[in-house]
Amino acid sequence: MTQPRFLRSARITAAGLAVGALMLTGCSATVNKSGTSSSTSDNTNAMLTIPREDMSTFDRNFNPFAPAVNPMVNQAIYEPLLVFNPAKGDTTPWLATEWKTAADGKSITFTLRDGVKWSDGKPLVADDVAYTFELQKKLKGGYEYLVGATAEGTNKVTFTFNKPWSPALYEVGQLPILPKHIWSAIADPAKDANATPVGTGPYTEVDSFQAQSYTLKKNPNYWQPEKQKIAGIKMLAMSGNDAANLASVNGDVDWSTQFIPNIEKTFISKDKEHRHYWFPPTGAMINWQLNTTKAPFNDPKVRKALSMAVDRDQVTKIGMSGYAQPADCTGLSGNYEKWKNPAVKDNCSWTKLNVDEANKVLDEAGYPKGADGKRTLKDGTPFEFKISVGASSSDWLSVANVISQNLQAVGVTAKVDSPDWASVVAGYEQGTFDSGIVWSANDPSPFKYFNNAMGSATVKPVGTKTFDNYHRFGDPKADALLQDFVAAGDEAKQKDVAYKLQEEYNDAAPLVPLFSGPEWGDYTDVHFTGWPSQDNPYATLSDRSPTTVLILTTLEPRK
């Protein structure tokens, strides 16, 4: 799920209302607008139309360093060295044709593709890649393991690290590359609007830019011109899910990724033949995080017992409209399918609903049930705590409510606390919260997930701000494994370590994994065909992820 939660969630409630309105005002009316079915006229000139539900107006700013980057800047204008596709777990070489990790794991050398040109006709050279990373580190920081990127000749670039760091391949490989000859001439690259971008991507030419819409047309010098089959991309600004949903329902847009409630009825049923959706569970794992600096959450038995009391089927069905898939005890979302340890996955106990066992574990661990059916902690105080979720996230709020109800069966009182997201997050960052529904890292490699879930390096004391590992759990055994993981030279070795990490996760239960976040996506193939699907998962249906460029170079006009 790529939409920012603050923005998206604020509108889910509203979307519900909107759908109510749609139904009341005559859901049965068929869509009779010209945009959809009648325009078979000439799809070769049709624009791939996409709404952007979180931007009410666009600025003519195509700077990839902007905090709120314009849509398609990193998808259609600038391209990365490689593209990782979480739907299938494969990697497509893109601007680089091959790469090689050094034997000591402390460097990677990429070989650039021949014949790639920038949209202004100049060739892509290794120096561009090196410069991009220099600029990225200077303006946005991060990449602390990266010592530098050096160009060797025109088509080879070597990244050197200060320690063996295997997750680097995807982090380095997926950063969109910028042209040095343009950016080195810009006085202040952080603030420049880059109004006429020059990139290697398939659609780079900004056309008819207006505050609420703009078009990107074909890059005249694209390196795979045979794949530029669509005429261009048109972005529409929408101030919220409702406006975007109306556009989708009415068939005014080809592809959208905002949340549509009850999608079968509101969207698909209007044109069953052409409209489709696909929600692969490749989003981040959504966890119920228990603050392990507080009793009783410092007790792994309690964490497991609470987890066993949660009915994940109910959570996904009621809370997530059935769009998400329940988690298992590897803690990994559908994004990491190929990393999952079958031995752990097939023998899950604590992520399956088992109220009797949960009661038994809590009894044995010393949290007795009183006469009123409510448990007490070891110091005699009631077993009570809060689940914090931002008030605007109606979906996660219902998740928290389901959990709260589930816990009654084991005599535990959980109160759902829903102030503004900002104060919820402030509580997470300071470590003052009891528990909360929290997203997690979603990378090609599971390193970050496990590092944030149980790496001691990410643990900060309560009161010190942290931006990951809110639950503050560190595990020396996991630390050693994480060390092995980053030092592992090839993927087979990494997988081996990842298996062990999952065993440790299964033992320690640092978090209570709930469900894999879905990556929303729906489309109509009236104008364009060649969309990814369950049967052909060459990309996810996201319009703002690294795989988007794969879709842009696959779609073709319907004949």
Next chain:
Amino acid sequence: MRFILRRLGFYLIAFWASITLNFLLPRFMPGDPVSRMFARTQGKMQPEQIDALRKLLGVDDRPIWEQYIDYLHNIVTGNMGISISRFPAPVTEVIAAQIGWTLLLGGTALVIAAVAGNLLGILAAWRRGGAIDSALPPVLIFIGSFPYFWLAMGALYLFGVILGWSPLRHAFSDGAEPGFTSEFLSDVGAHLVLPALTIVLVSIGGWMLGMRNTMIATNSEDYITMAEAKGLRPGRIMFRYAARNAMLPSVTSFGMSLGFVVGGAMLTEVVFAYPGVGYQLLNAVQGLDYPLMQGLFLTITAAVLLANFMVDVLYVRLDPRVRNN
């Protein structure tokens, strides 16, 4: 004149108080813009990038009084800083680009609602118990008490989707060439009708009832009976004698509403994807974009105070009693 000067002094103090609140309120909210941005991306940003981003966006760590002095200085010089949520666009540019649409939509809707509502109120009170008086108020209050969101969505679905009479979104058609041509202006007009109409529908009832009630009181005044006894034409009595005196509260609320138009109609903008400042304000608040929030609040404050001041001045003309106060 003394009255106006005294009012002016009052407005200056009110202005200072509100800009100080504008400064303090956002800073009392928990978190800072960068950690909000981080939380928004949900793990897609690296924690190591936070410091760099803070520096890039110029997030202030100075003592609050230093920031306050800077803030006052900036207001005086008209320098509102750079928006954080729409970095690197200056706040003035963000507001300038969108306030026109807000004023067009809000202003049109307000003028139509106030004029039509007041006229209906006058007629209803003049013919008490007549068709207008008995049928319209309940209907309008009924419509006005609908959740606005529902009403707007319903109207959009009915007139936009089913009947196809109205465009579904935006202030003008995608790709239309902005300019003072009749084509473009009629395109803007077509996009304005439904959003403005929905606002008029929910607000007209209030105007009508307010006017009707004061007008009924005025109608029982002796000078009306006197005018009737003199044999003046009913239309003249209705407008020149009764309505003119019943008008004063409406003028006050019109001034107030005029000031608040600047704040934008957030829900209308959300439903019709209209490019006003209301939605921008919501985003600024959610993202803790201090500069943009301050800029918008300042604009709203200034507009409300200005509108009130104009009403005060107008009152001096309309109501002689104020002058002797």
